[in-house]
Amino acid sequence: MTHEMVEQIKNNPKYQELVSKRNSLAWTLSIIMLVVYYAFILVIAFDPSLLGGKMGSGVITVGIPVGIAIIFIAFALTGVYVKKANSEFDDLTKQIKDEIK
Amino acid sequence: MKRIVWLALLLGANAFAAGALEGDVQKQPLNISAIIMFLVFVAGTLGITYWAARRTKTAKDFYTAGGGITGFQNGLAIAGDYMSAASFLGISALVYASGYDGLIYSIGFLVGWPIILFLVSERLRNLGKYTFADVAAYRLKQTPIRSLAATGSIATVILYLIAQMVGAGQLIQLLFGLPYSWAVVLVGILMILYVTFGGMLATTWVQIVKAVLLLAGATFMALAVLAHFGFSLEAFFSKAVEVHAKGEAIMSPGALVSDPISAVSLGIALMFGTAGLPHILMRFFTVADAKEARKSVFYATGFIGYFYILTFVIGFGAIVLVSTNPTYLDAAKALIGGNNMAAVHLSHAVGGNFFLGFISAVAFATILAVVSGLTLAGASAISHDLYANVFKRGKVDENQEMKISKMATLALGIVAIFLGIAFEKQNIAFMVGLAFAIAASANFPVLFLSMFWKKLTTRGAVIGGSLGLATAIILVILGPTVWVDVLGNAAPIFPNKYPALFSVTVAFIGIWFFSATDKSADAQAEIEAFEAQDVRSQTGIGAEGASAH
Numbered sequence: 001m002t003h004e005m006v007e008q009i010k011n012n013p014k015y016q017e018l019v020s021k022r023n024s025l026a027w028t029l030s031i032i033m034l035v036v037y038y039a040f041i042l043v044i045a046f047d048p049s050l051l052g053g054k055m056g057s058g059v060i061t062v063g064i065p066v067g068i069a070i071i072f073i074a075f076a077l078t079g080v081y082v083k084k085a086n087s088e089f090d091d092l093t094k095q096i097k098d099e100i101k
Numbered sequence: 102m103k104r105i106v107w108l109a110l111l112l113g114a115n116a117f118a119a120g121a122l123e124g125d126v127q128k129q130p131l132n133i134s135a136i137i138m139f140l141v142f143v144a145g146t147l148g149i150t151y152w153a154a155r156r157t158k159t160a161k162d163f164y165t166a167g168g169g170i171t172g173f174q175n176g177l178a179i180a181g182d183y184m185s186a187a188s189f190l191g192i193s194a195l196v197y198a199s200g201y202d203g204l205i206y207s208i209g210f211l212v213g214w215p216i217i218l219f220l221v222s223e224r225l226r227n228l229g230k231y232t233f234a235d236v237a238a239y240r241l242k243q244t245p246i247r248s249l250a251a252t253g254s255i256a257t258v259i260l261y262l263i264a265q266m267v268g269a270g271q272l273i274q275l276l277f278g279l280p281y282s283w284a285v286v287l288v289g290i291l292m293i294l295y296v297t298f299g300g301m302l303a304t305t306w307v308q309i310v311k312a313v314l315l316l317a318g319a320t321f322m323a324l325a326v327l328a329h330f331g332f333s334l335e336a337f338f339s340k341a342v343e344v345h346a347k348g349e350a351i352m353s354p355g356a357l358v359s360d361p362i363s364a365v366s367l368g369i370a371l372m373f374g375t376a377g378l379p380h381i382l383m384r385f386f387t388v389a390d391a392k393e394a395r396k397s398v399f400y401a402t403g404f405i406g407y408f409y410i411l412t413f414v415i416g417f418g419a420i421v422l423v424s425t426n427p428t429y430l431d432a433a434k435a436l437i438g439g440n441n442m443a444a445v446h447l448s449h450a451v452g453g454n455f456f457l458g459f460i461s462a463v464a465f466a467t468i469l470a471v472v473s474g475l476t477l478a479g480a481s482a483i484s485h486d487l488y489a490n491v492f493k494r495g496k497v498d499e500n501q502e503m504k505i506s507k508m509a510t511l512a513l514g515i516v517a518i519f520l521g522i523a524f525e526k527q528n529i530a531f532m533v534g535l536a537f538a539i540a541a542s543a544n545f546p547v548l549f550l551s552m553f554w555k556k557l558t559t560r561g562a563v564i565g566g567s568l569g570l571a572t573a574i575i576l577v578i579l580g581p582t583v584w585v586d587v588l589g590n591a592a593p594i595f596p597n598k599y600p601a602l603f604s605v606t607v608a609f610i611g612i613w614f615f616s617a618t619d620k621s622a623d624a625q626a627e628i629e630a631f632e633a634q635d636v637r638s639q640t641g642i643g644a645e646g647a648s649a650h
Contacts, residue, residue, distance in 0.1 A: 001643050006633045009640070019639055026219040033219075037212040041368060044205060044354040045361040051201075052353030058335040059342045061352045067204040070212070071406040075399075077215045082399045085223070086392050093640050100642070 009096060018092040025084055029077050036073055040066070129438055131278040134458030135465075139277070142314075142466045143291065146307045153299035153306065160499045163300035163506060164231035164481055165386040170305055172393040176400025178305045179384050181312030182474055183210070183401070184408050185265075186272060186467040187533075189315065190441045192409070196416020197424070197436075197443035200341075200351025203416055207409035213372035214405065218398035221376055223391035224552045224638040232478075233382040233544065234486045237551045240630035242559040242623070244491050246547070249566050251486040253543040254379040256570075258479035259520070260536040262472060262513070266521025267529050269468045275438050276445065276461035281525055284465075289518035292473045296480065296514075297507045301387055304473045311470040314463045316404065319411040322444070322460075325451035326418030341420045351420070363597060370601035374537035377545030380478035391641050412444075419443035422450045476513050483509035531582035534599065538577055542569035542604035550612055552638055555631040558624040561616025569608025576600030 009015050043050050051063030157163055170178070188210070196203030228236040234250035266285050273284030295303045330337040338352065345351050375381060385394050423429045423436070429446040431437050436446065448460035484506030489497045547566040550557045577583055579594040597603075616624075637643050 001633050001637065003633075006636050009636050009642070010632065015636075015640070022639070030216050030219045033212055033215045037208070037368065038365070040208065041205075041364045042361060045364050048354040059338050059349065059352055060335060061201070063201055063353055064204075064338075067201070067208060068410060070208050071410060074211050074215050075403050075406050078218050078399045078402045081215075081219055082395045085395055090392055096640055097642060 005100060008100065012096055012099060014092055014099070015096050018089060018096065021092075022085070022089055025081065029081055033074065033077055036070060040070060128274040128280075129276070129278045132276060132458065132461060134454055135461035136277050136279075138458045138462035139465055142310075142462055143469075146291075146295065146303075146310065146466075146469075149306045149310070150295050150299035150303040153303035157298075157300040157302055160231070160485075160503050160506075162302065163503055164383075164477075164485065166300070166302040166305055168387060168389055170387040170393075172388060172396025173400050174305065174309055175384055175388050175393065175397035177312045177404060178308040178387075179381065179397060179401035180404035180408065181308035181315075181467075181470055182381055182384070183405050184312060184315055184467070185471050186268060186464045188408075189319070189412065189464060189467065190272075190444055192412045193416040193419065193444040193447075194440040194442075196413055197419045198440055199347070199355050200345070200417070200420075201353055202355045204409075204413050205354060207412065209368055209371050210375075211402065211406055211409060212368075213375040214398055214402040216372060217376050218395060218402070221549070221552070222385055222394045222398050223641075225382065225385045225548075226388065226391050226394035227638045227641040227644045228552070228634065229386050231383075231386060231485045232481050233379060233548055234482070234490075237548050237562070238490075239551065240627050240634050241551065241557070241562060242627075243495065245559055245563045247486040247490050249547065249563055249570075250544065251482040251491075253377075253539055253566070253570060254482035254486070255479055257377075257379060257536045257540050257544070258475050258482070258513070259516070260532045260539070262475050262479070262517045263520045263524050264529055264532045264536070265468055265472045265475070266517050267524050267527075269465070269472075270521060270525060272465055272468065275442060276465055282522055285518055285521035288469055288472055289514045289521070291469055292476050292517075293511055293514035295469075295473045296477050296510045301383075301477060304470075304477050305384075305387060307473060308470045311463065311466050312404070314459075315467060316408060316411075318448070318456075318460050318463050319408060319415060321456070322418065322447055322451055323411045323414040326414055326422065326447070329418075329422065329451075337417065337421065341417050344425050345420050362602065363599060366597060366599040366602035369605055370534070370537045370541050370599050373541035373545040373601065373605055375540075377540030377543070377548065378537075379482060379540075379544070380474040382544075382548075383474075383478050383481065390644070415444050415447060418451075419447045423447050426450060472517070476510055476517070479513050480506045480509040483513075528587050530586060531577055534582060535574070535577045538573035538600050538604060539570060541601045542573040542608045543567070546605065546608040546612055550609075552634075554616075555635075556616055556628055557612065557631075558616045558619040558621075558627050560619045560621075560624065561612045561614070564615040565608050565610070565612025568611040569604050572604035572607045573600055576604060 051061060051066060053062045055062055055065070161167055192203050192207055195206060225233070225236055228239050234247045237250050238246040266288060269284040269288045270281035273279045274281055295307055327337065330340070342349050342352060384397070388394050388397055423443060423446045429437055436442050445457065445460060445464070449457040484502055488505045489495065489502045543566050546569055547562045551562065576595045577600055580600060581593040581598050584590050584593045
C-alpha cells in the first residue's frame, strides 16, 4: 500500500465511520463480557452464599441458572458482533475498497 | 485428605482446558472394543491424511490448508483444540467431586473467546500469513521480534506437548489397559505422519472429526442421564444431593475460588493465554477472510459453551449413576481408576460396553488431534519464523522452507516422545499452567500492542516481551506448583499459583516504558508505519489469501 493510498483511505469518511463504529461496538461488548465474568468471580470470592440461595422449594440454586446464563451471554455477544460485522461493517469495507479502485 | 491432594493436583493442571490429566492412575484390564474403535479412528484419520497430502503442495497449503477452511469448519477445529481429553475427563471429574465448582472453571475457559473475537480475530486475519509472528513483526524489525515470538511459541508448544504426552500415557493405561510407553510412541508417530504428509489440512480435519465424535458422544451421555429422570432437573439434582457426600454443598460455589487475587490472575491467564497460544492463533490464517475468521469464533464459542454444559450434566450424571453403583467402585468406595474416570464409567452405565469403547477411543483420539495442532504450530515457528525469516532473512525458496518445516515436525515428534517417556513419573502439573503463563505474558502483549498501539517499537516489544517471559517462568518456579510440589520445599516464595496478573502487568509496563523512551530513528519509522498497518488491519486491503479463491 502506498503512502497516498493510506492517506486517501484514512480521509475517507466511510473509513472513519467504519473504524469508530467497530471500535465502539467491540469495546462495549468486551466490557460487558468482562463485567459479567468478573462480577461472577467476585461474588464467588466475597459472598458465595448469594449464588447458593435456593430457587423456590427444590434443591436448584440461583448459581446454576446464573452460570448457564453466562455461557449463553458469551455466545449471544459473539452472535451480536458477527451479525453486525458481517453485514454493516463488511458493507462499509466493500464500499471503501470499491472507491480506491 | 486423599480428595484434597487430588483436587490440588487437578487444579494445578486441569485448570487449563487443554491441559494435562493428573491424579492417580492405575492400569486397567485390556479394553478390546475401545482399542478396535480407536484403530478405526486411526485408519480414518490416515485416510484423511492421504487425501490431504495430495492437496498439500505449497507452503500456504502446508501452513494454512490453502486458506480454504470455512468459518464453520474452523469453529469446530478451534473447539476441538479446546475440548481436550483433560477438559472432558478433568472437568467432568471436577463436577463429580465438587459439583458447582466445575461450572466456575468452565466459564473461565469460555469467556476469553468473545474477547478474542471482538478485539483480535479479524485484525489477525487481515495482517497475518502463516504464524502470529507475521503480525507482531509486521512493522517492527523481523529478526528480534520473530526470535522472541518463536521462543514464546516453541516454549509454549514443548511444555504443552509434554503434558499431552504424559496424559496420553496415563490415558492408555486407564482406557485401553496398554502400557504407558506404547501411547507415547504411538501418539508421536501418528502426529508426525499427520503433520508431515497432510499439513494443516489433515490436522484441521482430524480435529473436526474428533470434535464431532466427542460432541456427539457427550450429547448422548447427557441426554441419557436426563432421560433417566424423565428430563426433570429437580429430580436429577435432588438425587445428586441425596447421594453425594457433600450433600447440598455441591449446588453452590465451594472453596475453589476463595481468594480474589488468584481468581483474577487465573482469569487473566485463561483469557490472555488463550489469545497467545500459537496453535490456536494459527487457525485464524486457515480461513479466507475476516468474515470467516469472525464466524469461526462464533461457532467455536457456541460449541465450547455447549460442551461445558454437557460436561456439567455428565459430572452430575456420574454422581447419580456411577457413585451409587458398586460395579464402578473399589473396596474403599472410590472410583476405579480415579476420579478422572467419572465420565468413562458413566459411558458404560448409560451405553454398555460398546459405548464405553466409543468414549474411550474418542478420549484418546482427542490427544492425538491436539498434539498434531501443537506440533504444526511449533514446526511453523521453526521453519517460517526462525529459518526463513531470521536465518535466511526472508530470502528462501518455498520448497526449502517446507522441507525444513517437515524436518522440524519430525524433530519435535521425536523430542516429544523422549520427553514424554522421561517425564512419566515426574510431577508435570505446572507445565500447562506455565505454558498459559508464557502465552499470556510474552506472546499476547507483544501481539496485542503491535495491532493496537501506534507507539510500540522493536526495543519496547523485545525488552517488555522478554521481561514478561522471564517473570512468568520465575514466578512459576518460585510458586507452589514447582517450588513446593516439584522441588519439595516447605513453603513457596511466591504464594500464588497463577502468576499471570503480575507477569502480564510486567510485560505491558516494560513494553510501554522501553517503547516510549525509544527515540531512535528506527523507532520513528516504526511508529510512522503504523498507519498503513492499521488501515490494512481494519479493511483487509492487501491481506494474504484474499485473492486465493
